[in-house]
Amino acid sequence: DSGVTQTPKHLITATGQRVTLRCSPRSGDLSVYWYQQSLDQGLQFLIQYYNGEERAKGNILERFSAQQFPDLHSELNLSSLELGDSALYFCASSVRDGNQPQHFGDGTRLSIL
């Protein structure tokens, strides 16, 4: 058990819809990272937050946004969903800013119909 909790585990929705993925980092970890894993693109870094502030941005689409709340949990919002957004979305956490993510959640599998 990595200590990183992601909900929901599975999400099925339709094109054009909006969803929110939730992540609770491992206890004591201040950094949260979001990754997308798809068959064609592999694992792609989306965004990182540290103690509520955005720290780094990767290949995140404008239709996607994220935030980290005062209790350190994070949410990834995906809107105007397209078929190509179907993927596994992983959250990871680490203690400090500048560390590589060490603890990954089990992911949320998003299926767009």
Next chain:
Amino acid sequence: GDSVTQMEGPVTLSEEAFLTINCTYTATGYPSLFWYVQYPGEGLQLLLKATKADDKGSNKGFEATYRKETTSFHLEKGSVQVSDSAVYFCALLNYGGSQGNLIFGKGTKLSVKP
């Protein structure tokens, strides 16, 4: 830009066989290198890492040496077990760029048969 190339899988081995999964990288500066493992239905786990040239990372019988001259970080294990069946990802982190920006290879699926 920075990139990681791993050998294509799947790799199928018998129990107690020797494992090598090749990984090469392209990066400016001096990245840190990592191997992550993903067991079926789970998230990634950090397996081992090396932060500078000639460093050897090791964990659970797995080893990898950071070779700057060949820009490689090959994963090895002397005797694999069925429980090692998983997908293995090589990754680099270049602190010169986005700090959270781990760049992953495509992953190599390993299946170990009893």
